């Protein structure tokens with residue numbers, strides 16, 4: 001059998017990977033392609049997605065292709081030492097003693113291949129295959145290590161491009177999966193707001209996750225709601241009014257500064273494919289709160305109010321929220337009430353019902 005192997009961090013697996021895999025299979029007439037997520041790439045920072053998530057994203061992209069298999073050789077390597085390709089190749093040679101092995105990589109790696117551990121030995125054990133990659137020149141390694149160079153239309157999909165907020169480098173199913181698992185959100189949310197608000201957003205998301213984890217609530221959901229809670233806050237005013245009239249006409253008469261709790265929910269669904277009702281509700285309830293606050297809603301509400309980047313000492317309230325989010329939430333309602341009275345600020349009427357229910361009424365759920 002002719003077997004291809006492609007290793008990578010696949011964080012995430014993108015359309016460039018899919019293209020070079022499909023081209024190799026057809027041009028070299030391969031029977032099978034092993035896609036091998038690496039455990040730890042000595043040249044790269046840590047992965048954002050975990051092993052299962054990276055594999056799920058490979059399957060989502062490669063759906064319909066029957067010739068690929070995931071190889072867990074590197075992931076399951078029990079040592080905590082760095083993985084070197086030569087060791088993996090030796091394992092593969094034992095697993096496939098009488099097959100032809102083709103080891104595939106992009107020119108970014110092939111042009112540095114002389115620095116790999118046991119480069120010469122690798123090139124004798126397997127047939128190396130290289131693909132051109134935008135921004136990387138072909139060099140003498142191609143001849144020295146007997147690479148098969150596959151002529152192709154070079155495209156510049158990369159994991160880095162995705163992390164810079166470019167959406168179309170991955171399959172849409174991967175993007176949906178990633179956002180719904182809270183992956184790479186920072187890279188995209190950044191584009192919706194100023195630097196100051198972005199820093200606040202990240203800080204809220206992490207604090208909300210902490211509150212959630214301490215209170216037996218899903219931390220990933222809290223993180224996602226935190227990351228998306230303010231995405232509509234800097235929306236153009238005309239667009240904001242247009243969307244309010246179209247989707248939330250019942251709230252158009254509410255004060256303008258609270259529109260974003262509904263419009264961020266709208267964008268979370270439209271731009272980030274969030275469908276989880278609990279997450280959407282936490283975004284909707286983050287500014288004014290509501291009569292039906294879940295614990296998740298409370299985590300996001302309190303994290304937003306207590307974000308240390310707001311510049312006052314909120315450490316006591318933060319400690320209370322970690323211990324008991326309901327008590328922390330009640331405390332925040334009281335603080336908001338006292339603060340607004342003190343500053344003679346208008347309080348939206350809906351607040352009083354919430355205040356009454358949670359702070360004056362008998363509310364111990």
Ligand SMILES: Nc1ncnc2c1ncn2[C@@H]1O[C@H](COP(=O)(O)OP(=O)(O)O)[C@@H](O)[C@H]1O
Pocket residue numbers: 006007008009010011016017020104105106107108109131132133134155156157158159160
């Ligand atoms: N657009 C592309 N063109 C050619 N080769 C690519 C492309 N994207 C990735 N590769 C190759 O796929 C392998 C795995 O890449 P990986 O490290 O997971 O992704 P990336 O390099 O995009 O961060 C590497 O050998 C890399 O050179």
